[in-house]
Amino acid sequence: MVAQHLSQKYQDAVYRSVEEIQAEMISFLQDLVRIPTINPPGENYKAGAEFIGKTLHEFGYETHYIAANGLAENTPQHPRINVLGRLEGAKPRPCLHFNGHFDVVPAGDGWTMDPFAAHIRDGKLYGRGVSDQKAGIAASIFAVEAIRRAGIKLHGTVEQSGSVDEESGGFAGVAYLAKQGWIGQDKTDYVIITEPTNVDRVCLGHRGVYWFKITTHGRIAHGSMPHFGVSAIDHMADFLHDVTHGLKPVLATRKTAVPVEPAGSRFASININSVFGGQPEEGTQTPCVADRSGAIFDRRFLSEESFEEVRGEIYAMLESLQAKNPDFQYKVEDLMVVHPVHTDENCQLVTTISKNVEELFGKKPKLTASPGTYDQKHVVRIGSVAQCIAYGPGILNQAHLPDEYCLVEDVVSAAKIMALTAIDLLGADPA
Numbered sequence: 001m002v003a004q005h006l007s008q009k010y011q012d013a014v015y016r017s018v019e020e021i022q023a024e025m026i027s028f029l030q031d032l033v034r035i036p037t038i039n040p041p042g043e044n045y046k047a048g049a050e051f052i053g054k055t056l057h058e059f060g061y062e063t064h065y066i067a068a069n070g071l072a073e074n075t076p077q078h079p080r081i082n083v084l085g086r087l088e089g090a091k092p093r094p095c096l097h098f099n100g101h102f103d104v105v106p107a108g109d110g111w112t113m114d115p116f117a118a119h120i121r122d123g124k125l126y127g128r129g130v131s132d133q134k135a136g137i138a139a140s141i142f143a144v145e146a147i148r149r150a151g152i153k154l155h156g157t158v159e160q161s162g163s164v165d166e167e168s169g170g171f172a173g174v175a176y177l178a179k180q181g182w183i184g185q186d187k188t189d190y191v192i193i194t195e196p197t198n199v200d201r202v203c204l205g206h207r208g209v210y211w212f213k214i215t216t217h218g219r220i221a222h223g224s225m226p227h228f229g230v231s232a233i234d235h236m237a238d239f240l241h242d243v244t245h246g247l248k249p250v251l252a253t254r255k256t257a258v259p260v261e262p263a264g265s266r267f268a269s270i271n272i273n274s275v276f277g278g279q280p281e282e283g284t285q286t287p288c289v290a291d292r293s294g295a296i297f298d299r300r301f302l303s304e305e306s307f308e309e310v311r312g313e314i315y316a317m318l319e320s321l322q323a324k325n326p327d328f329q330y331k332v333e334d335l336m337v338v339h340p341v342h343t344d345e346n347c348q349l350v351t352t353i354s355k356n357v358e359e360l361f362g363k364k365p366k367l368t369a370s371p372g373t374y375d376q377k378h379v380v381r382i383g384s385v386a387q388c389i390a391y392g393p394g395i396l397n398q399a400h401l402p403d404e405y406c407l408v409e410d411v412v413s414a415a416k417i418m419a420l421t422a423i424d425l426l427g428a429d430p431a
């Protein structure tokens, strides 16, 4: 027997309701884009949170403003304020939580229009942060409102959060919400992060990240008599050579089975993010052998690689250089470690949203993973919510570009898919 999905019964009514609410949804999105919630430094977060919160309140949610108290980045000048709304159904569980970050990266150069005017041309809504990811916030809020206006009552509970600082790691945003218990396995069953996935893809997780700094040490001497010194830069050069010609080719042979998009990111990788040493570039140079050099590395690892192996590989390279040259002195500092996350593609959340994507578009969504991390790490690692995905209407490769846009019709389609997914996951009654 083919499993019957509840949402089939409501499909026509929900599609119609979303279409009826479209103008209101797009005008909400335009107004949200017009609030320049720029990160860094974290401008207008209070206005952004209050704008989202006001709409949630009007739609019947119990709303909470959650400032990241105790974190250094939460300052009087740039307060870190998140908003969370809860629309309790007949029962507290299951609880479906939609999260979207409302911080946007700076507009940058190259725009042919005002990045905060939210112009619509030829069905495209332009603005910084439209695709990444204010369109996702609009879609999820109006998806649930469309259900309500269609006279359908959800059994379970919906939550919607607008969070800050995703672009800078999410510590005052989703990580804070998870640490404070607002998102967690004891209350939350499913989390949909409304990051851009081109409306017809579902993102299951992301690769791991290991940022580290290596400092090499030497001994200062006069530059005309370098044989009296030990050059820390020469040591760094040896290590960089081994990274480029030894490690990189090895990493390029390690391919994950996880469907990371773009496909070129299915391999392990390392990027040398910066190199420094010797005397500062600006100002007068005096002849000296550099006694200190450093570099910062960005290693992206696969779920098939353990972090211990990833770090062990770096230490082994350094130890081998030291074995060849006892003057080779070094220090390693871990700057950031994010473990890979990957939601089971057979879980209820993924199969349900996939079914609803297929209903609308006539084909199954591509299940993908992201080369870089996003707030899913906090939901999974801190909140221990296993069923977490990213799904949203924005166009992934528009993120952070000049003239960033999102298709208006994609916002509408995503709202339809989100609404039916909420009905399937939470259960519903006709009014």
Ligand SMILES: [Zn+2]
Residues within 6 Å of the ligand: 101, 132, 133, 166, 195, 196, 374
């Ligand atoms: Zn984003």
